[in-house]
Amino acid sequence: MQASIARNDDLAAETRRALRRLASAVAVVTCRDAAGRHAMTATAVSAMSMQPPSMIVCVNRANAFHAAIGRAQAFAINILHREQQRISVGCGGSLRGEDRFGVGAWDEARGVPVLVDAQAHIVCARDEQFDYGSHTIFVGRVITVGTSGTVDPLVYVDGRYTGLPGDALPAPLSEIDLLYQFAL
Numbered sequence: 001m002q003a004s005i006a007r008n009d010d011l012a013a014e015t016r017r018a019l020r021r022l023a024s025a026v027a028v029v030t031c032r033d034a035a036g037r038h039a040m041t042a043t044a045v046s047a048m049s050m051q052p053p054s055m056i057v058c059v060n061r062a063n064a065f066h067a068a069i070g071r072a073q074a075f076a077i078n079i080l081h082r083e084q085q086r087i088s089v090g091c092g093g094s095l096r097g098e099d100r101f102g103v104g105a106w107d108e109a110r111g112v113p114v115l116v117d118a119q120a121h122i123v124c125a126r127d128e129q130f131d132y133g134s135h136t137i138f139v140g141r142v143i144t145v146g147t148s149g150t151v152d153p154l155v156y157v158d159g160r161y162t163g164l165p166g167d168a169l170p171a172p173l174s175e176i177d178l179l180y181q182f183a184l
């Protein structure tokens with residue numbers, strides 16, 4: 001038994017080391033419940049499908065945000081701009097509760113807090129959830145979306161924040177190329 005726990009710990013450490021090489025866009029997930037507004041930094045966010053347009057967010061059950069999103073009818077995924085590192089740090093643990101909304105300009109869409117200058121906000125109705133290990137996967141059906149500014153996301157890789165180098169984005173693809181590339 002002890003040996004298999006040790007093996008699992010090793011595997012978790014190896015997996016963490018490998019994941020430092022997985023560059024992720026950074027989002028702040030928000031919701032509102034009877035107690036007020038809640039926000040949490042997350043990289044475990046993904047598109048789920050386009051039929052219907054839907055998103056998933058993986059939330060650690062140990063986080064206060066877990067109970068809040070479980071009570072809320074809707075949540076928003078705010079995709080951060082390269083300049084919004086302070087918001088990521090605040091909503092990632094350095095600030096608590098309502099203080100997380102003290103950094104950045106916040107508005108509301110469909111009753112859910114949204115960050116005004118985020119690259120995009122995607123508001124979802126909470127639809128399904130699945131527990132797995134330490135986390136819950138929340139599935140949301142998209143109900144409204146907004147975008148702001150040019151594409152310049154905040155990126156988290158190797159435990160650090162960065163952005164894409166200026167020449168990292170190739171020329172935009174046509175809509176037809178996009179349909180073939182991302183047959184979601």
Ligand SMILES: Cc1cc2nc3c(=O)[nH]c(=O)nc-3n(C[C@H](O)[C@H](O)[C@H](O)COP(=O)(O)O)c2cc1C
Pocket residue numbers: 026039040041042043044045058059060062063064065066088089091092093094096097156
């Ligand atoms: C860059 C970054 C990415 C994170 N990604 C996630 C994530 O995908 N899911 C998650 O549950 N926590 C994630 N966290 C951790 C939470 O943001 C952090 O634990 C936060 O303090 C939780 O707040 P709460 O306990 O008030 O809900 C991430 C933190 C950082 C800094």
